[in-house]
Amino acid sequence: xxxxxxVGLSLxxxxxxxxxxxxxxxxxxxTDIVVDLATKAAEAKHGADWEWWLVRGKKGLGFRVQxxxxxxxxxxxxxxxxxxxPYLQLDKLVSASAGAGFxxxxxxxxxLHSHGQFNGPNLCKHSYRAPSFWGCSLAFxxxxxxxxxxxxxxxxxxxxxxxxxxxxxxxxxLIGAATRFVTTRGQRDHAIGPRELPFHVxxxxxxxxxxxxxxxxxxxxxCLLGYRRHTRRQYCxxxxxxxxx
Ligand SMILES: [Zn+2]
Numbered sequence: 001x002x003x004x005x006x007v008g009l010s011l012x013x014x015x016x017x018x019x020x021x022x023x024x025x026x027x028x029x030x031t032d033i034v035v036d037l038a039t040k041a042a043e044a045k046h047g048a049d050w051e052w053w054l055v056r057g058k059k060g061l062g063f064r065v066q067x068x069x070x071x072x073x074x075x076x077x078x079x080x081x082x083x084x085x086p087y088l089q090l091d092k093l094v095s096a097s098a099g100a101g102f103x104x105x106x107x108x109x110x111x112l113h114s115h116g117q118f119n120g121p122n123l124c125k126h127s128y129r130a131p132s133f134w135g136c137s138l139a140f141x142x143x144x145x146x147x148x149x150x151x152x153x154x155x156x157x158x159x160x161x162x163x164x165x166x167x168x169x170x171x172x173x174l175i176g177a178a179t180r181f182v183t184t185r186g187q188r189d190h191a192i193g194p195r196e197l198p199f200h201v202x203x204x205x206x207x208x209x210x211x212x213x214x215x216x217x218x219x220x221x222x223c224l225l226g227y228r229r230h231t232r233r234q235y236c237x238x239x240x241x242x243x244x245x
Contacts, residue, residue: 001016001069001070001109001110001111002111002112005072011069012069013049013067013068013069013078013109014049016067016069016109017037017049017050017067017109018037020109020136021035021037021050032054032055032056032174033052033053033054033055033174034051034052034053034055034060034201035050035051035052035053036050036051036053036200036201037049037050038050038051045096046064046092046093046096046097046100047064047066047089047090047091047092047093047094047096047097047104048064048065048066048093048096048097048102048104049065049066049067049107050064050065050067051063051064051065051102051201052065053197053201054166054174054175054178055174055197055201056173056174056175056194058196058197059175059194059195059196059197060175060194060195060197060201061103061175061178061179061191061192061193061194061195062101062102062103062192062195062198062201063102063103063104063105063178064093064096064097064100064102064103064104064105065104065105065106065107066089066090066093066104066105066106066107066141067106067107067108067109068106068107068108068109069108069109070108070109070110070111070113070116070152072113074113074114074115074116074151074152074153075150075151075152076108076150076152076155077150079144079150080150087145090106090141090144090145093141094141094142101192101195102192103178103182103191103192104140104141105138105139105140105141106138106139106140106141106144107136107137107138107162108136108137108138108139108155108159109135109136110134110135110136110137110152111135112131113152115151115152115153116134116152116153116156117156118130118131118134118156119131122161123160123161123164124163124164124167124168126163126167128161128163133161133163134159134161136161136162137159137160137161137162138159138160138161138162138164138165139155139158139159139160140158140182140185140186140187142186143158143186144158160181160185164181164185165177165178165181166178166181167181168180168181175194178191179191179193
């Protein structure tokens with residue numbers, strides 16, 4: 001993002017989202033994660049840019065994620081909108097997610113900025129280092145709203161590097177790790193449990209398998225991705241993908 005700005009380009013949230021998900025897909029081809037990018041119409045309805053499905057057998061834990069990019073002024077300027085309810089989109093994400101059985105999340109796209117401390121030790125045991133693992137960070141909508149600010153300086157304390165979503169997968173499996181992330185970092189008593197995969201995810205999974213079988217790349221358009229080999233390094237590899245551009 002910083003490099004783009006230096007040549008006079010401002011990358012949109014959509015472009016950053018597609019780049020990040022595409023890079024994850026390329027780095028981790030397999031079967032345990034499905035990403036479904038939302039259409040504009042779908043985003044307007046449920047407030048999410050994409051769905052993340054962590055799959056175990058025929059069941060999965062679904063996340064709906066809304067992405068916001070950092071701007072040069074040190075704010076996530078599109079986090080709130082003018083009008084009587086600046087958090088209309090956030091409220092929609094939360095209520096539509098709850099109604100459909102998803103965990104809602106925010107994803108922030110970051111770059112080094114004087115208003116934010118992108119440092120500190122890695123909170124997990126993996127070998128990732130600051131500042132690069134802050135490139136994409138996750139936060140919980142209720143905590144985002146409570147901060148009541150679009151400023152990086154205010155929001156930084158409620159963010160987590162996104163690899164932490166699945167950090168403990170070697171110990172707990174993918175869904176167990178994400179559930180632990182929701183309950184501990186989201187300060188919740190329980191997370192929405194895994195459920196039957198909806199049709200579009202089963203279809204996406206099938207498309208992936210057949211495309212893999214045929215040797216074609218299914219990665220443009222829908223991003224389907226996952227892991228077959230359950231190593232810590234691979235799961236935590238989510239954190240390496242976008243970095244600071
Ligand atoms: Zn980790």
